[in-house]
Amino acid sequence: MRWVDKFHINQKIFGAIIIALLFLASILGYIIWESLTNMMTDELKKRGLTIANTIAASSSDYILTDDYYATYMLITQAQQADEDVRYILIINNNHGLVSHTFAGDIPKGIIRAHVPDAFNRSNVETLTSNEGRIHDVLVPIEEGDIGFVRVGMTEKQAKSYIMKKIGKLIVATILVCIGAAGIAYLVTRIITKPINRLVRVALGISAGKLSLRAKVSSNDDVGKLTQAFNEMADNLISSNKEVEALLDELRDKDRQRDTLILKLISAQEDERKRISRELHDETSQALTSLIVTMRVMADEAKDAEQHELLTTSRDIAAGILREMRDLAVELRPPILDDMGLIPAMRKHVSKFEEKYGINVSMTVPNECVSIESHIAVALYRILQEGLTNIVKHTAATHADVHMEVGLQTISVIIHDNGHGIEQEDLEKARQQNRIGIQGMRERALLLGGTFQIEKSEDGGTEVKVSIPLKSPNRGGADGNDNENNVG
Numbered sequence: 001m002r003w004v005d006k007f008h009i010n011q012k013i014f015g016a017i018i019i020a021l022l023f024l025a026s027i028l029g030y031i032i033w034e035s036l037t038n039m040m041t042d043e044l045k046k047r048g049l050t051i052a053n054t055i056a057a058s059s060s061d062y063i064l065t066d067d068y069y070a071t072y073m074l075i076t077q078a079q080q081a082d083e084d085v086r087y088i089l090i091i092n093n094n095h096g097l098v099s100h101t102f103a104g105d106i107p108k109g110i111i112r113a114h115v116p117d118a119f120n121r122s123n124v125e126t127l128t129s130n131e132g133r134i135h136d137v138l139v140p141i142e143e144g145d146i147g148f149v150r151v152g153m154t155e156k157q158a159k160s161y162i163m164k165k166i167g168k169l170i171v172a173t174i175l176v177c178i179g180a181a182g183i184a185y186l187v188t189r190i191i192t193k194p195i196n197r198l199v200r201v202a203l204g205i206s207a208g209k210l211s212l213r214a215k216v217s218s219n220d221d222v223g224k225l226t227q228a229f230n231e232m233a234d235n236l237i238s239s240n241k242e243v244e245a246l247l248d249e250l251r252d253k254d255r256q257r258d259t260l261i262l263k264l265i266s267a268q269e270d271e272r273k274r275i276s277r278e279l280h281d282e283t284s285q286a287l288t289s290l291i292v293t294m295r296v297m298a299d300e301a302k303d304a305e306q307h308e309l310l311t312t313s314r315d316i317a318a319g320i321l322r323e324m325r326d327l328a329v330e331l332r333p334p335i336l337d338d339m340g341l342i343p344a345m346r347k348h349v350s351k352f353e354e355k356y357g358i359n360v361s362m363t364v365p366n367e368c369v370s371i372e373s374h375i376a377v378a379l380y381r382i383l384q385e386g387l388t389n390i391v392k393h394t395a396a397t398h399a400d401v402h403m404e405v406g407l408q409t410i411s412v413i414i415h416d417n418g419h420g421i422e423q424e425d426l427e428k429a430r431q432q433n434r435i436g437i438q439g440m441r442e443r444a445l446l447l448g449g450t451f452q453i454e455k456s457e458d459g460g461t462e463v464k465v466s467i468p469l470k471s472p473n474r475g476g477a478d479g480n481d482n483e484n485n486v487g
Contacts, residue, residue, distance in 0.1 A: 013191065017184040018177065025173040032169060036162045041135065044084060044153040045124050048137035051078055051085065052151045056141045059090060063098060063146050071099045078151075086134055086154040092147040114138055116148055132156060194222045198229060205233055258446055266374075287321040333380075341376040342403070345383055349401065352387050358396065360387070364403045371410060375467055378443040379412055385436050386414040386463050393425075394418025394461055409449070411466040420455035440465070 007015070055078055062071040075088040079101045089106075090098040095115070100106055107129075114125040114136045125136045135153040194217055201214040213233065214226045291314055298310035336344040342364050349360045383401065390396050396418030404411045429437060437453060440463070444451040449467035456462040 013188040014181070014184050017188075018181055021177050021180050025177065029166065029169060029173070033162070033166060036165065040155065040158040040162065044135050044155065044158065045137065047082065047084065048124070048135060048151045048153040049139065051082065051088075052137045052139035052149045054078070055088065055090070055151070056139045056149045059149065060141050060146050063090070063092065063141065068099060075099060075101050084153050084157050086131070086152040087150075088152070089150040090141075090147060091150065093145060098147060114150060116140060116144060127152070132159070191222075194218070194226060198222075198226055202229070205236070284321060284324055287317055287324065291317050291321065336376065336380055337373075341371070341379060344376075344380055345401070345403075348380070348384065349387075356391050358390065358399060360399045360401060362401045365405050371469055375410070375447060375469070378447055378467065379410070379465070382440045382443060382463075382465055383412065383414065385440050389436055390414075390416045390418065390461075393421070396460065405469075409466050409468050411464070413465075414463040415456060416460045417458070418460050420459045421453060421461045422455060426453070 055075060059071055059074055062068075062074065071090055075090060079085045079088055085101075087110075088101045089110075090100070091111070092098050095111070097106070097111060113127055116138055117123065121140070123138055125138070127134045127136050131154060133155050135155075137151045137153065139149045139151075141147045141149060194214075198214045201212045204212040213230050216223050216226045216230070294310050294314040294317065298307050298314065301307035301310060333344050333347065335347055345364070346362065349362055352358070353360055387399065390399055394416050396416035399414065399416040402413040402415075404413075426437070441451040444465050444467055447467045449465065452464040454462055
């Protein structure tokens with residue numbers, strides 16, 4: 001019944017009234033038909049009995065005297081006097097046919113179709129023929145001693161009369177339905193007018209016209225509904241204002257949070273740069289001086305034991321110096337500031353392959369593109385964290401790094417052939433407060449970009465980062481607005 005929902009409420013009410021009227025008319029028509037049919041049947045039987053009794057009383061002498069002509073004329077005149085009489089038969093006490101009103105031969109089997117009972121009483125039998133039902137009335141002549149009279153009363157004329165009356169009833173019913181339909185239409189329009197008006201106001205409010213209100217034109221249920229709707233609309237406006245205020249406050253807090261994170265990342269990069277510079281300029285020089293001093297002392301050692309001890313200490317200091325320089329580069333690679341993002345990425349990938357034995361294929365653009373320095377730092381840090389995650393979590397043996405520079409954005413994709421990351425892994429990392437993936441996402445989002453990590457079709461993990469070339473927050477990632485050449 002879902003198709004009913006497509007109609008308007010006034011159409012539903014109108015349709016229900018029309019269906020009810022048609023149903024009522026059908027029931028009344030059936031009752032009238034049955035009543036008229038029963039009355040007609042009873043009337044035919046009564047007239048048949050009257051005609052049969054009259055003929056039985058008048059034909060006894062004709063039968064006893066074998067006056068067949070008089071008998072025939074008697075039943076013929078009786079048939080012509082009533083158009084509902086289909087036939088009249090006179091049968092003697094031996095069940096032999098004396099006379100009949102059929103124009104030709106009598107129908108086969110009609111003699112035996114209705115025979116008297118054992119008591120020779122008057123009775124009626126309903127016969128079925130190709131002309132319809134015929135009520136065969138049997139009346140004994142002189143209590144059956146002489147014979148019987150049978151009068152066949154047909155329903156044809158009566159049915160025709162009933163059909164004419166039913167036809168007039170149908171026409172009257174149609175006229176009544178038309179009048180009732182007009183009245184029903186007016187009534188439904190009156191009933192549904194305020195509802196339709198309320199619907200239009202509701203649609204207008206849903207479209208954003210919050211100032212619309214429905215007119216209260218009555219104190220009935222619809223009027224109360226309209227009043228409640230207007231109050232709900234007022235409450236909706238009040239709630240929307242509160243929600244807007246909360247949203248503005250939330251946006252302001254988000255902006256403050258983004259600013260604080262940007263300043264934190266900026267301070268972090270500045271501190272990394274300072275520590276890297278101090279490690280490179282001061283600590284490395286001090287270690288270099290110590291190594292030179294120990295080499296001179298080893299050359300001037302008086303015995304082999306002192307020489308061995310100084311040589312071993314020099315080698316340890318040299319190893320510390322190399323690790324210190326590597327740490328300084330990890331904190332802030334000078335090549336990133338001096339030569340640009342792509343050379344820095346290539347150098348990091350080379351050291352990564354050398355350190356962990358994982359083959360990395362790198363695809364970068366050939367042309368030189370100028371980008372802001374803090375964007376270059378963000379992409380470099382995301383590359384560092386992405387390759388580190390490959391070592392820690394994916395058990396991969398190969399990785400691909402792809403960079404693409406468009407008209408508006410710069411994108412980096414890191415893909416490996418490991419077992420891939422699942423949604424459960426991301427949820428577990430969030431619950432354990434791992435900041436690696438979240439840090440990459442924050443760096444991308446703070447610069448107005450997008451970050452996505454998912455399991456690729458071939459089973460590995462794929463990290464996709466896209467950042468606008470002109471970020472909405474300048475000078476955030478490394479504390480300056482310098483430009484960095486890509487390529």
